[in-house]
Amino acid sequence: MATATAGRVVSPWNPANAVTASRFLTLPPLYWAVMHDQRQLATLFILICGLLDKADGLAAKIFNCRSAFGELFDAITDAICYGFALILVAAHGWAPPVAVALVIGLGLANAGMRALYARRLGRAANYKSYAMERVVAYTGYLIGFATGAMEVGFYYWLFVPLMAVVLVHDAKRMLVDPV
Amino acid sequence: MTQLVSPLVFKWFLTLFTGIVAGIWFVWDAIKLARLRGNDAVTADKRFGYAIGIVIGAIGVIGCLKFQGVI
Numbered sequence: 001m002a003t004a005t006a007g008r009v010v011s012p013w014n015p016a017n018a019v020t021a022s023r024f025l026t027l028p029p030l031y032w033a034v035m036h037d038q039r040q041l042a043t044l045f046i047l048i049c050g051l052l053d054k055a056d057g058l059a060a061k062i063f064n065c066r067s068a069f070g071e072l073f074d075a076i077t078d079a080i081c082y083g084f085a086l087i088l089v090a091a092h093g094w095a096p097p098v099a100v101a102l103v104i105g106l107g108l109a110n111a112g113m114r115a116l117y118a119r120r121l122g123r124a125a126n127y128k129s130y131a132m133e134r135v136v137a138y139t140g141y142l143i144g145f146a147t148g149a150m151e152v153g154f155y156y157w158l159f160v161p162l163m164a165v166v167l168v169h170d171a172k173r174m175l176v177d178p179v
Numbered sequence: 180m181t182q183l184v185s186p187l188v189f190k191w192f193l194t195l196f197t198g199i200v201a202g203i204w205f206v207w208d209a210i211k212l213a214r215l216r217g218n219d220a221v222t223a224d225k226r227f228g229y230a231i232g233i234v235i236g237a238i239g240v241i242g243c244l245k246f247q248g249v250i
Contacts, residue, residue, distance in 0.1 A: 040182060040189055041181060043193070128224075130224055131228040134228060134232045144193070151245050154242055155238070155242050162234065166231060173224065
């Protein structure tokens with residue numbers, strides 16, 4: 001599937017999407033590290049996952065291969081990687097399970113609203129939310145706070161209401177306001 | 180348990196990495212918010228996003244201070 005960007009067709013098989021896909025490779029070693037109580041290694045793997053998230057945008061810029069599909073793939077990869085890691089650290093007792101459940105629930109609601117937004121537009125598209133971009137970056141940090149045992153309760157319980165506020169704001173923009 | 184670095188170094192790495200990123204984040208979004216002009220929908224989205232960024236930056240820095248026992 002190739003998507004058109006400003007009159008130019010961009011193949012989904014491009015360097016930026018390859019960097020995005022490579023983030024999945026950090027999940028098995030992260031799982032191993034958490035299961036073996038290797039806090040420092042777990043922190044390293046989630047750090048690599050987060051840095052690759054920044055690197056894919058850079059690759060898209062350098063190789064001029066930005067596309068709507070790439071943005072959507074990036075958002076889906078964020079959801080899978082961070083969702084998996086959050087469940088992992090909560091299941092292992094490194095993060096409060098209730099807070100993680102709320103974050104996952106809000107994340108699923110966000111994904112559902114984005115699907116509805118794409119349906120309203122009639123094409124694969126990722127809603128550009130400046131606030132949610134920041135919240136997603138915070139999510140990456142949440143996993144690092146859990147693996148590093150760094151003020152876990154403080155960071156997790158402040159994150160939940162913040163994400164809820166952003167979700168309500170974006171719900172109006174995606175579902176109510178004209179597209 | 181494999182230790183890449185000593186617990187003290189690890190603690191300081193977490194503190195500095197989080198604190199520096201959060202601090203820059205706070206200042207960066209504060210500057211962008213101050214420079215923002217206009218009243219259209221996209222500008223309103225940006226305004227809200229930058230405000231959230233400032234809050235996240237502040238939370239990050241406060242967490243670091245708590246982690247180091249400063250507050």
